[in-house]
Amino acid sequence: DGGITQSPKYLFRKEGQNVTLSCEQNLNHDAMYWYRQDPGQGLRLIYYSQIVNDFQKGDIAEGYSVSREKKESFPLTVTSAQKNPTAFYLCAGAENSNQPQHFGDGTRLSIL
């Protein structure tokens, strides 16, 4: 099946630990995005990448890091510097930045 695949669906980590969320796509999309969703709020952009080996900070990048070593993969690391990491994280991809974004089904991160 083609699409944006996020794993795991649920993730629990102890406070102070770094955690990495996976996002894989087999749609040959150049552009990929990470968003954070909190209850009652819209999606907020964390990081985005328009091409392999390049990425840019979004509106709320503090406490997060990404890499884009392969076109298919855009993992997000939530570091211990992120003050309030508990949230629903969504990855999206687009053929390029001018095309519509399509989302994966998200990872819900809970910090214990």
Added chain:
Amino acid sequence: QQQVKQSPQSLIVQKGGISIINCAYENTAFDYFPWYQQFPGKGPALLIAIRPDVSEKKEGRFTISFNKSAKQFSLHIMDSQPGDSATYFCAARRTGSARQLTFGSGTQLTVLP
């Protein structure tokens, strides 16, 4: 700073009724306005989108109305069905090389049977 304001926060409609969700934007540097539908535990799915040179776009039961001078756009769902019960997000895409989306805060729609 929220540049796209969405209302209402929640909406309850009877089956067969019309659901209307409104958005207003504050920055004129947007060139594409999509609407997304999200079911619990799922990612948002693109529903319908419009460009600012068009005042209305219709796809099936879903219509976007766009008022460029007022910087407002709205989603109308005709003949609303219980299966339409979901959270709806409007968004606006920024101009420039990054083309980032700015989202509204979402509207939780419940269609009663």
